[in-house]
Amino acid sequence: MQKQLHVRHGGDTVDFSKVKKYYEEPVIGSDRIGGFWTSSYNEEYGSDWLQKKMYKPYIHVYQGYLYKVKDEVKIFSINDFSDEQHFKSFYKSDYNEVAKDFHCLHINANLNMYTPA
Numbered sequence: 001m002q003k004q005l006h007v008r009h010g011g012d013t014v015d016f017s018k019v020k021k022y023y024e025e026p027v028i029g030s031d032r033i034g035g036f037w038t039s040s041y042n043e044e045y046g047s048d049w050l051q052k053k054m055y056k057p058y059i060h061v062y063q064g065y066l067y068k069v070k071d072e073v074k075i076f077s078i079n080d081f082s083d084e085q086h087f088k089s090f091y092k093s094d095y096n097e098v099a100k101d102f103h104c105l106h107i108n109a110n111l112n113m114y115t116p117a
Contacts, residue, residue, distance in 0.1 A: 001069040001106065004038035005047045014065055023095040035095065040109060041066060048109035069104075076102040078111060 006014065023034035039047040046064060069075070076098050078084050091097040098105050 001040075001073075001075060003041040004067045004069055005041040006036065006038045006065045006067065007047055008063055008065075021099055023099075035099075036104075038067065040106075051109075073104060074102045075104050075106050077106045077108070079108045080111065084111065 008014070020034040042048055042051070045051050076087075078087055087093060087098070095105060
């Protein structure tokens with residue numbers, strides 16, 4: 001897997017001891033709870049996710065940390081419609097179910113995922 005970029009609001013440092021494995025739905029307007037969220041890193045413009053999904057005028061408030069993913073990490077990748085259907089049917093669109101079998105979940109930035117089934 002290519003290098004991953006973790007972005008966070010402001011200059012907070014990353015404290016891995018505070019990362020929760022399981023995901024909880026956030027209160028509207030607040031940050032995600034659980035997991036360690038990254039994006040594939042592109043040398044030209046940084047974060048694939050921010051480049052394709054974020055309103056650009058606010059990009060300057062984020063600080064980034066670059067990571068290399070170890071080869072032994074088990075990754076569940078959603079790259080196409082078939083992968084998305086497997087995520088919805090086998091894992092019931094539940095990130096916590098994926099966390100039981102994998103270390104992380106990777107969603108291709110070019111994929112337009114639809115509402116969970």
